[in-house]
Amino acid sequence: MGRKKKELFKVVIPNSLLGLVGLNDSSEVSNYKLAHFVSILTHHIYSNYPDGGYYLKKPLTSVYLGTLYNKRYLSEVVVPLKQVGIILVNDSYSTDLGFCKEYGFNKDIIQEVIDEEYTEVYITKNTLINRINDWQRETLSRQIKKYRFIETEADMLLNLSVDSTALEQLYSQRIEDIKQSNDKKKKLAITNATRHKEEILQLAEARDLLDARVRYISGRVYHPFVQCPREYRKAVVDEQAQPYVEVDLRSSQAVFLCKVIAVALKHRLITYEFGKPATASDNLIEQIIPLLDEPINVLEEGVYPSDFTAFVSAVFLDDIYEDASPKNISQSASVQVGEDIYEVGGYTRVSGAKTLVGEARDEAKRQFFKDIFFNYYNKENYGVAGQLSISTEYLEDFAKTYYTVYEFCRICALQSKEGKKKSRDLALLLQQTESKFFHELLPSALSHIEPFNYFVVHDAVYLPQKHQEAVINACNEEAVKFFGVVPMFR
16 A cells, blocks of 8 residues: 555745744754744734734634644654744633733744745644644534524535636636735735635535534624625536625624614614713623624614614615714704704704715725724723723714714623723624624525525625526525614615
């Protein structure tokens, strides 16, 4: 019998650390544990910088590290790297609060990765590769047990048809676009473009659920078609070799924000006097999550404050990113809405006054996400006697206009279990609400259509074109139950 062919596992190593991990002439490494650990941190940096901000430390559990590298991972991996100053460790952890130690490179190596000074090499140690695969298999098994829809979606992924010729053409075009662009991170862009293409081709040849590479993380389902460039999804084709089409939910995160706030208000989990800091139940988010299945009408008359109703109508009936821009808000002072005039500043929205298009709207959307969803509200945002003290003009105008929404976001951050100035709790709650709709509720509605394979990318469904109209109708029917209003599926 011939010798079993070595398995290959690609890792990415900062150039200054190639000697440390034992690189040889065949692009293999000999210090497998160090190489894999270093690659985890490297991948974390170039996956999160700059779009993900500066979350440059990676949380890693002792169970995970011990499973991959054995119980001596501290003495064989962490301590040697820490002693020579290559990594920094945040030793804070809490099993009760659900956070673990964080690991990151020193600033010089971080800059090295940002400057794209790294090399792709291979691990060939079957012991480590098998442990990596076993961990992924066990993780998938646990997630399937908890979230049954993962198995169903993985099965559909395994049955998708990928036009490899079309994918190669899309890849070549992307590489050419990168080379012709002004992108300063061309190597990183090419690395990612290549990696995503390889993952899709691997999926096309996959035979079991593990190969489908489906993961449930922080309320969202991830697989190769979620993480790849948008244009790569055009390589997925139906039985007539026609590309799949997309049905998505416009302004989806704002739509889900309306849902969670409506739940909190209807169940009196948050209360306030207009213009004063709100009070809320302890563990507000934890109390909302079990109520997400509840049918609700986010525009039910006489139930919600007028400023929240104005926000909901802007989300569902207009364009919230356009509507909430400081330019439009400042133009709308003292405008009457029915019998209501807002009590703080006299602000309201101007329906139908579209002044932002193209890049200007994209910038308004970016500002909305930056200052509303990802403005890390903290106790310093409020001064004495409830007076607003907010760092950005956009957020200040938004707080005056949509006071209920602002207070909800602020409370979510202040109750964060992370114990930090920054809080991701609101973003995670919206992702869980999104998952509830697209992964748990919607499949039941789609099951009444002729059987077909589809895949979900956060707030969008990709499917054969012949089912497009039926899917939009199913989405709208389910939305009426979930929101009480038909959102903008398109």
